[in-house]
Amino acid sequence: MGSQGMLARRALLTNTPVMVQIQELIRGVKDCISLAQGVVYWQPPKQALEKVQQLVWDPSVSRYGADEGLPELREALTRKIREENKLYKSSVMVTAGANQAFVNVVLALCDAGDSVIMFAPYYFNAYMSFQMTGVTDILVGPGDPKTLHPDADWLEKTLQETKPPPKLVTIVNPGNPSGTYIPESLLKRISDICKNAGCWLVMDNTYEYFMYDGLKHVCLEDNHIINIFSFSKAYGMMGWRVGYIAYPSEVKGLSEQLLKIQDNIPICASIISQRLALFSLEVGPEWVTDQVKDLVKNRGIVLEALTPLGEDAVRGGEGAIYLWAKLPDKHSDDFEVVRWLARRHGIVVIPGCSSGCEGYLRISYGGLREEDCRVASARLRKGLEELVKDGMVQ
Numbered sequence: 001m002g003s004q005g006m007l008a009r010r011a012l013l014t015n016t017p018v019m020v021q022i023q024e025l026i027r028g029v030k031d032c033i034s035l036a037q038g039v040v041y042w043q044p045p046k047q048a049l050e051k052v053q054q055l056v057w058d059p060s061v062s063r064y065g066a067d068e069g070l071p072e073l074r075e076a077l078t079r080k081i082r083e084e085n086k087l088y089k090s091s092v093m094v095t096a097g098a099n100q101a102f103v104n105v106v107l108a109l110c111d112a113g114d115s116v117i118m119f120a121p122y123y124f125n126a127y128m129s130f131q132m133t134g135v136t137d138i139l140v141g142p143g144d145p146k147t148l149h150p151d152a153d154w155l156e157k158t159l160q161e162t163k164p165p166p167k168l169v170t171i172v173n174p175g176n177p178s179g180t181y182i183p184e185s186l187l188k189r190i191s192d193i194c195k196n197a198g199c200w201l202v203m204d205n206t207y208e209y210f211m212y213d214g215l216k217h218v219c220l221e222d223n224h225i226i227n228i229f230s231f232s233k234a235y236g237m238m239g240w241r242v243g244y245i246a247y248p249s250e251v252k253g254l255s256e257q258l259l260k261i262q263d264n265i266p267i268c269a270s271i272i273s274q275r276l277a278l279f280s281l282e283v284g285p286e287w288v289t290d291q292v293k294d295l296v297k298n299r300g301i302v303l304e305a306l307t308p309l310g311e312d313a314v315r316g317g318e319g320a321i322y323l324w325a326k327l328p329d330k331h332s333d334d335f336e337v338v339r340w341l342a343r344r345h346g347i348v349v350i351p352g353c354s355s356g357c358e359g360y361l362r363i364s365y366g367g368l369r370e371e372d373c374r375v376a377s378a379r380l381r382k383g384l385e386e387l388v389k390d391g392m393v394q
């Protein structure tokens with residue numbers, strides 16, 4: 001048996017993580033600037049970090065905690081989802097980030113062989129979570145060409161016509177990779193379609209606070225809806241790994257199944273990280289919106305850098321930390337363009353093929369302060385000007 005024969009097909013047939021490929025690319029280029037990874041430049045609130053610093057000697061942070069999360073944190077989150085997200089009938093499970101939350105949910109709701117639905121351009125890690133859990137029948141629905149809003153008519157038709165009907169629909173709002181904001185009326189329509197078809201709707205609200213131009217994020221609640229949240233971007237806690245699931249309390253057996261999965265993956269999210277999450281929550285959402293409001297400048301700077309691609313090339317960007325841009329038709333090999341931009345112009349972005357759309361780029365503008373974002377954007381602009389005018393000259 002060759003060495004590949006010793007490995008699980010579920011892993012072999014899962015896409016290679018784009019961020020790992022991008023990190024490798026960055027390592028190979030001297031003085032490269034990244035507009036690639038979905039990160040923010042800030043650290044957690046200072047007051048929260050100071051408090052958590054004193055906790056390292058407390059024996060409780062070195063022990064296991066309750067699988068579903070520290071009771072104090074769950075209480076605070078239950079209040080938060082009531083007050084901010086209007087979720088009144090949901091229970092909370094704390095996880096090691098939103099990605100782990102998503103895997104828990106897929107394992108609890110889907111069997112290998114089930115079909116599921118996402119919309120293009122999709123969040124690559126969610127796609128991989130399906131692949132590696134044996135949920136390989138992933139139907140990718142279209143977005144509106146202008147707004148990138150999920151096509152609800154397609155969803156309705158597909159749920160009616162696919163037998164057996166897909167088990168789960170997932171959306172990210174506002175979106176990764178596009179930053180697209182899905183209006184409440186469309187969310188409600190998608191939710192009703194899922195409910196009528198007896199299908200789960202999993203909504204990823206990682207960027208709930210990352211809304212611009214007066215738009216307001218909303219969540220929906222029902223017995224077929226699961227909401228996922230993250231501390232990573234909002235509170236600058238990417239490396240601390242804390243997220244949570246808000247799931248319908250009334251659905252019999254759901255919390256027990258989620259607990260089985262949780263007990264076998266992290267057992268519990270890191271205790272000191274949960275403490276930091278609690279201290280951060282106490283600082284409050286105003287702290288987060290205060291950080292986020294300055295990102296509008298970065299968005300404007302990057303938007304300007306994308307102008308060589310033409311007036312109509314950019315989509316999304318109403319929320320989150322991303323812009324989504326179409327490359328000229330003759331450059332549909334987006335990964336080739338990404339490599340060229342890195343090597344020739346010292347700037348890295350994400351290829352659209354990782355989200356199911358060749359010929360596009362995802363540009364992330366949350367990871368750099370304004371001054372650095374200007375430097376990165378100048379490189380991007382120069383690269384795109386050259387691409388459009390002369391092609392990928394070496």
Ligand SMILES: Cc1ncc(COP(=O)(O)O)c(C=O)c1O
Pocket residue numbers: 038096097098099100123172175176204206229230231232238241242243
């Ligand atoms: C939509 C979405 N969900 C989940 C995650 C992962 O978040 P976490 O760090 O909480 O696992 C990200 C991170 O980029 C994301 O963009």
